[in-house]
Amino acid sequence: MFKKILIANRGEIACRVIKSAKAMGIQTVAIYSDADRNALHVAMADEAVHIGPPPANQSYIVIEKVMQAIKESGAEAVHPGYGFLSENPKFAEALEAAGVAFVGPPKKAIEAMGDKITSKKIAQEAGVSTVPGYMGLIEDADEAVKISSEIGYPVMIKASAGGGGKGMRIAWNDEEAREGFQSSKNEAANSFGDDRIFIEKFVTQPRHIEIQVLADSHGNCVYLNERECSIQRRNQKVIEEAPSPFLDEETRKAMGEQSCALAKAVGYTSAGTVEFIVDGDKNFYFLEMNTRLQVEHPVTELITGIDLVEQMIRVANGEPLSITQDDIGINGWAMESRLYAEDPYRGFLPSIGRLTRYRPPAEGQRGDWIIRNDTGVYEGGEISMYYDPMIAKLCTWGTDRGEAIEAMRVALDSFEVEGIGHNLPFLSAVMDHPKFVSGDMTTAFIAEEYPEGFNGVELDEGTLRRIAAACAAMNRVAEIRRARISGTLDNHERRVGEDWNVALQGESYDVTIAADRDGATVRFADGAELRVAGDWTPGDQLADMRIEGEPLVLKVGKISGGFRIRSRGADLKVHVRTPRQAELARLMPEKEAADTSKMLLCPMPGLIVKVNVEEGDEVQEGQALCTIEAMKMENILRAERKGVVSKINAGPGDSLAVDDVIMEFE
Structure with a gap:
C-alpha cells in the first residue's frame, strides 16, 4: 500500500480524502494557494506545499506546480478529488511519466469519457441511447445560433471539459443562444483551460439520475x-438522494x-x-x-x-x-x-x-x-x-x-x-x-x-403556533433572569406575569403561560394548549425545544422586544409583549424601505466583465445591462423595466461590493 498520497485539490473534498487516507494509515500531503494558507485541508494534512497565487489557473490547475509539489513531498500517489485536474488527461500522463500512481482511471479512459463530445460519440457507437445534439466543435456565436435553431429550442449549451455546472446555459431563443455561447466559452476557459463548446437538445420534464x-x-x-x-439550480445540483x-x-x-x-x-x-x-x-x-x-x-x-x-x-x-x-x-x-x-x-x-x-x-x-x-x-x-x-x-x-x-x-x-x-x-x-x-x-x-426567486417561507398556522409557544416560554425564562438581576439591585424581585402577546408573520396570539419544573403549558385565547419543554437559556443561539413531544429547533437572535427566529426556512421577527405593550405597538407606523427602483445595484461581490449600455441609452425590459463575474461564474444583469440610463458608475475591471450602485436610470 502507498505510504504517502498528495491530494491535488482543496476544500471539503481534500478534507474528505484525507480522512480515508488517514484511516488506512497513509500519510497525506496538501497543496495550497495564498488564499488557502490557513485552510482546513492544510491543517488536516500531515504536510503541505505552497503552489502559488489565489486564482486556480495560477495554482491548482497548473500541472507543473502540482508536479513540483509531488517531487518535493515524495508522494507515491495523487488523488485529484473533483474539478481542477481530476479529468485532465495531461495530468494523468505527467503522473505516469513520473512514476506516480493516479488515484483515478487510465489516461485513455479520461480522454474517452472525460470529454463530453468524445464520450457521446463512443456511447452512440456502443448503441447507448443519447440526447439529440451537435457533437462537433463550434467556432463562434453565429454558428451556435444556427445549430441551435436546427436542433430546435430549447437547447443546452455545454463546455466539453465542463463539470459542476460551470460553462452550462439553457437557451430558449437565438439571443439567449448567442449570449449563452459566449458566457459558457468564457467560463470554460477560466475554469478548465478548455473553451470547446457543444450543443444538445434540452429535454423538458427530465429527471437527473x-x-x-x-x-x-x-x-x-x-x-x-x-x-x-x-x-x-443553474444546472448545479443542490440536493441529492440515494x-x-x-x-x-x-x-x-x-x-x-x-x-x-x-x-x-x-x-x-x-x-x-x-x-x-x-x-x-x-x-x-x-x-x-x-x-x-x-x-x-x-x-x-x-x-x-x-x-x-x-x-x-x-x-x-x-x-x-x-x-x-x-x-x-x-x-x-x-x-x-x-x-x-x-x-x-x-x-x-x-x-x-x-x-x-x-x-x-x-x-x-x-x-x-x-x-x-x-x-x-x-x-x-x-x-x-x-x-x-x-x-x-x-x-x-x-x-x-x-x-x-x-x-x-x-x-x-x-x-x-x-x-x-x-x-x-x-x-x-x-x-x-x-x-x-x-x-x-x-x-x-x-x-x-420558485419562478420569482426565493423570498423566504410563509409558515402554516400550526407551525406558527408551535414557534409562538416556544418563544413565549423562552421569553418567560429571559424575564425571570432579568427580574432576578433587578432584585439584586433594589432588594426585591419584579414579578413575571403569565399573560403575553406573541406577534409573528403578521399573526398575533394572546397566550397564558403555566410553568412547572418540567416545562410550560402555553394556552392560546381559543383554548388550544401546547406543552413546551427545552433547556434554552438566555444568550443561547440555538434552542432545541420539544413541542407536544415533537422536536423544534430554532436559531435564536435578540431583537428589541423579542427574538429573531430562523426555522424551517423562515426568518421571523417574533415580538413578545405584555397585553398593554401589544396594544400600543399596534398604533406604531411601519418604516418604509428606501426607493432603489431607479438604480442597478450590484447583487454580489464581484468583478465587472462587460457593460452593455452607455449613458443616454434607452433600455427595454429584459435587456442585458452588464456582466459580473464571481466565483468562476458569469452573471448577466438585466433591466427589470423600460428606462433610460442616466449615469454609469462602474466599468469593466472594477471590483464591486454588494449593493454598490452600478448605474442609475431617469
Missing part, C-alpha cells in the same frame, strides 16, 4: 445503485448493467459516474460519464456502507475489488444538501466573507438517524471569491425516505452559519415542499416552484 460504478484493473466492475440529482424515489428494480438493473458495459468498453478503472436523463416513462438516455469521484458520493456510501475513496486508493494500488455485485444492496435512505455561500434572497448570487459563526450539527448516530457533514471550512475562516462557493455537504440517513427527510429538517435547523449569505433557508424550504416530499420532481423543480 446517475449510476455509481467501481471498476478495477482485473476486469471487475460493479454498480452501487443510483443517485437522484433532480433538484438543481436511492431514487422514481426508479424500480428493473430500471435500476438495466441502467447499472449499461453503465458497467460502458465502463468496460473504455477500460475504465476506479470510481466513476454515468449520468442519465430519465423521462416520465422511465426511458433513460446517456448524458455523460464523470471519470472522477462525484460531489454527492456520500449518499451512496451511506446506503451501501462502502468507502469509495478507500476503494479508489486500493484500485490504484493494483488490488482487485473485494466486493461483487451480489454484495451490494440498499440499506435505508440518504439525503445530501449542499450548503453554499450564496444568498437565496438575491437570486442565489455568491456571498463572500468571514464565517463569524460556524456550528454544524453533531455528526454520528442520533437515535435512528445518522448525520454526516463533509466540510472544508471552520469558524473564523474566510469564503474566498476565487473558488467554488460550497461550504459543506450535509448528509442524513434514515430507515426510509421519510425518516431521511425528517432527519435533514432537524439537521438544517441545527446548522448555525453567520457572517455570510447562505442557502440554508432554501434547503429547509425544499425539505418541506409537497412536491419534493412526494418525490414528484424534475430538474425544473426550482424554476417551476
Whole structure:
C-alpha cells in the first residue's frame, strides 16, 4: 500500500480524502494557494506545499506546480478529488511519466469519457441511447445560433471539459443562444483551460439520475445503485438522494448493467459516474460519464456502507475489488444538501466573507438517524471569491425516505452559519415542499416552484403556533433572569406575569403561560394548549425545544422586544409583549424601505466583465445591462423595466461590493 498520497485539490473534498487516507494509515500531503494558507485541508494534512497565487489557473490547475509539489513531498500517489485536474488527461500522463500512481482511471479512459463530445460519440457507437445534439466543435456565436435553431429550442449549451455546472446555459431563443455561447466559452476557459463548446437538445420534464460504478484493473466492475440529482439550480445540483424515489428494480438493473458495459468498453478503472436523463416513462438516455469521484458520493456510501475513496486508493494500488455485485444492496435512505455561500434572497448570487459563526450539527448516530457533514471550512475562516462557493455537504440517513427527510429538517435547523449569505433557508424550504416530499420532481423543480426567486417561507398556522409557544416560554425564562438581576439591585424581585402577546408573520396570539419544573403549558385565547419543554437559556443561539413531544429547533437572535427566529426556512421577527405593550405597538407606523427602483445595484461581490449600455441609452425590459463575474461564474444583469440610463458608475475591471450602485436610470 502507498505510504504517502498528495491530494491535488482543496476544500471539503481534500478534507474528505484525507480522512480515508488517514484511516488506512497513509500519510497525506496538501497543496495550497495564498488564499488557502490557513485552510482546513492544510491543517488536516500531515504536510503541505505552497503552489502559488489565489486564482486556480495560477495554482491548482497548473500541472507543473502540482508536479513540483509531488517531487518535493515524495508522494507515491495523487488523488485529484473533483474539478481542477481530476479529468485532465495531461495530468494523468505527467503522473505516469513520473512514476506516480493516479488515484483515478487510465489516461485513455479520461480522454474517452472525460470529454463530453468524445464520450457521446463512443456511447452512440456502443448503441447507448443519447440526447439529440451537435457533437462537433463550434467556432463562434453565429454558428451556435444556427445549430441551435436546427436542433430546435430549447437547447443546452455545454463546455466539453465542463463539470459542476460551470460553462452550462439553457437557451430558449437565438439571443439567449448567442449570449449563452459566449458566457459558457468564457467560463470554460477560466475554469478548465478548455473553451470547446457543444450543443444538445434540452429535454423538458427530465429527471437527473446517475449510476455509481467501481471498476478495477482485473476486469471487475460493479454498480452501487443510483443517485437522484433532480433538484438543481443553474444546472448545479443542490440536493441529492440515494436511492431514487422514481426508479424500480428493473430500471435500476438495466441502467447499472449499461453503465458497467460502458465502463468496460473504455477500460475504465476506479470510481466513476454515468449520468442519465430519465423521462416520465422511465426511458433513460446517456448524458455523460464523470471519470472522477462525484460531489454527492456520500449518499451512496451511506446506503451501501462502502468507502469509495478507500476503494479508489486500493484500485490504484493494483488490488482487485473485494466486493461483487451480489454484495451490494440498499440499506435505508440518504439525503445530501449542499450548503453554499450564496444568498437565496438575491437570486442565489455568491456571498463572500468571514464565517463569524460556524456550528454544524453533531455528526454520528442520533437515535435512528445518522448525520454526516463533509466540510472544508471552520469558524473564523474566510469564503474566498476565487473558488467554488460550497461550504459543506450535509448528509442524513434514515430507515426510509421519510425518516431521511425528517432527519435533514432537524439537521438544517441545527446548522448555525453567520457572517455570510447562505442557502440554508432554501434547503429547509425544499425539505418541506409537497412536491419534493412526494418525490414528484424534475430538474425544473426550482424554476417551476420558485419562478420569482426565493423570498423566504410563509409558515402554516400550526407551525406558527408551535414557534409562538416556544418563544413565549423562552421569553418567560429571559424575564425571570432579568427580574432576578433587578432584585439584586433594589432588594426585591419584579414579578413575571403569565399573560403575553406573541406577534409573528403578521399573526398575533394572546397566550397564558403555566410553568412547572418540567416545562410550560402555553394556552392560546381559543383554548388550544401546547406543552413546551427545552433547556434554552438566555444568550443561547440555538434552542432545541420539544413541542407536544415533537422536536423544534430554532436559531435564536435578540431583537428589541423579542427574538429573531430562523426555522424551517423562515426568518421571523417574533415580538413578545405584555397585553398593554401589544396594544400600543399596534398604533406604531411601519418604516418604509428606501426607493432603489431607479438604480442597478450590484447583487454580489464581484468583478465587472462587460457593460452593455452607455449613458443616454434607452433600455427595454429584459435587456442585458452588464456582466459580473464571481466565483468562476458569469452573471448577466438585466433591466427589470423600460428606462433610460442616466449615469454609469462602474466599468469593466472594477471590483464591486454588494449593493454598490452600478448605474442609475431617469
